[in-house]
Amino acid sequence: MIRPxxxxxxxxxxxxxxxLAEGGAEPILIDREPDIGDAICGGFLSWRTAKALRELGCDPAALGARRVTRLRLYAGEREAEAALPEAGYGLSRKALDSTLRHLAVERGAQxxxxxxxxxxSGRIEGERRTWESAAIFxxxxxxxxxxxxRPRxxxxxxxxxxxxxxxxxxxxRMIGAAIELHLFRGGYAGVVLQEDGSANIxxxxxxxxxxxxxxxPWELLKAIARKNAGFARRMAYAEAELPVDTIGAVPYGWIAHEADSGVYRLGDxxxxxxxxxxxxxxxALASGRAAAQSYLEGEGPSIYQRRFAQRAARPVRVAETLWHLAETSRGAAVMTVAARLIPGLAGMAMRMSRI
Ligand SMILES: Cc1cc2nc3c(=O)[nH]c(=O)nc-3n(C[C@H](O)[C@H](O)[C@H](O)COP(=O)(O)OP(=O)(O)OC[C@H]3O[C@@H](n4cnc5c(N)ncnc54)[C@H](O)[C@@H]3O)c2cc1C
Incomplete structure (x- = not known):
């Protein structure tokens, strides 16, 4: 029997x-980290993510996640607020990743x-040893x-x-049950409370x-705060020496359309x-589910990859448009004003960028 x-x-x-384990495929799950860290992430779980997690037996609320019901937008002096279509959550990646990894092992993954x-081609060269399987995820x-x-x-x-x-x-009290997006030229900062009450920025x-x-990075945070009063009010609670974690070169917008080398590509x-x-x-969750189902039903990675690329195309395109708009001063101002003047527009954009 092939062990994926x-x-x-x-x-x-x-x-x-x-x-895969639940389907009886006896998978081997490999990670480089024995201790699960707190991955750099906004820590916001959309209502769709929360639903997918509950279906897997992982309830964010039971992990202490903060309920998030509002979206708050800031651009310079402008501010707007809108209700989320459904409640999302704020949860650290350490809590989420530990729970999911634990569940995988509990259900039978090695x-x-x-x-x-x-x-x-069916081989993974690791530092410890070579791993071989006809099914690599x-x-x-x-x-x-x-x-x-991935090409850059x-x-x-x-x-x-x-x-x-x-x-x-x-x-x-300032952040409350909101996911905040502070928009500025060339980027944005997402702010949300996590399960321990800390603010993830x-x-x-x-x-x-x-x-x-x-x-x-600290000079950058200070420069953003100088031009954005809302962001400055949050950063006033940060001590100058707090560590700043960084990750480079994120290929936003990239989609794998083919499984060129017979590998199922998941998540990012x-x-x-x-x-x-x-x-x-x-x-990440939707692709993990789709790839496992595809394998258990005897389909090859090509069918899965093409189908998933089609599913991901709209949300990625919508999110790219929003991101490009948000990172220009004029676009950010338009977004904030539109969210305030046309109730329902922000909700529509949020729905259209879901998988
Ligand atoms: C700035 C930023 C903010 C974000 N905010 C949000 C947000 O608020 N909400 C949201 O839903 N998404 C957010 N995301 C996206 C989200 O973080 C990713 O989409 C998600 O982490 C993808 O999950 P993954 O399982 O594909 O990969 P990862 O979470 O990156 O997991 C990859 C795993 O592979 C392991 N690994 C890596 N290399 C090797 C190797 N060579 N050998 C063995 N193991 C290896 C790592 O240790 C890790 O455990 C954000 C992303 C960025 C960059």
Whole structure:
């Protein structure tokens, strides 16, 4: 019997492994990290992500996730607020990833720790050993690997930055049950409370914007705060020495249309939706489920990949349009004014960017 190998135990890989195990396929789930960290992420679970998680037996509310019912937009001095179509959640990636990995193992996946160096035709070259299987599920997220790297167009790619401001009553009241998007030229900052009451402040910015701040993330945060009063009020609770986590070159908009080398690509390896939409994790879960089902039904990776690319195309396109609009001063102003004047427009944009 072929034992499928799932490489990467983030949300996409863990869900695929969990469902493969439930289907009796005895998967091996490999991750380079024995200890689950707190991945750089906005930490916002859309209502669709929350529903998908509940279907897997993982209830965000039971993990202490903060209920999020409002979207708040800021652009310079402008501000707008809209109800989310349904309640979402704020949850740290450490809590989510630990739970999903644990569920996968509990349902029968065999967890192995190894760092893969390359993937090619049924083989994964790891630091510990070589892994072989006719069914490989590639779920290594933002990271690229030799043999399966995603093309980069060399343009001004986006970077991710994250600071966590420790819990405080005043900051809690300020943010409340909202996911906030602070829009500025060349990027945005998403702000949401997490299960421990801390505020997760996660930015996606063009590389050139960080370069303009001398390459120093704290200088960049200060520069954004100088021009955006709402952002400055939140950052006033951050101590100067809080660590800033960074991740480089996120290929927003990329979609795998073919399974060229016979590998099932999942999560960010299948489609990278601009993070402003807060739908990356829903894509991770949906692709993990679709790929596992496809395999269990005896379909090859090509059918799965083409079908998933079609499913992901609309939300990725809508999210790209919103992201490009939001990162210009005029576009951000238009978005904020439109959200205030036309009730329902923000809800429509949110619905259209869901998988
Ligand atoms: C700035 C930013 C903000 C975001 N905010 C949100 C948000 O608020 N809401 C939302 O839904 N989405 C958000 N996203 C998107 C979301 O983070 C991703 O879509 C999601 O993490 C993809 O899950 P994944 O399982 O594909 O990959 P990952 O979560 O990246 O997991 C990959 C796994 O593979 C392992 N791995 C990597 N390389 C190797 C290797 N060589 N060998 C072995 N193991 C390996 C890693 O250790 C990790 O466990 C955001 C993204 C960014 C960049």
């Amino acid at each position: 190998i799932v490489l990467g135990a983030g949300p996409a890989g863990s869900v695929a492994a969990l469902l 967890l192995e720790i190894d760092r893969a160096r390359s993937v090619a 590639l779920a290594i997220g933002k990271h690229d690997i030799r043999g399966e790297a 167009d060399g343009a001004d790619l986006a970077l991710g930055l994250r600071v966590r401001i420790p819990a405080s009553d005043k900051l809690n 996660c930015l996606a910015v063009r590389k050139s914007v960080l370069a303009d701040a001398g390459g120093d 390896q299948a489609a990278v939706i601009p993070s402003l939409a807060g739908e990356g994790m829903a894509i």
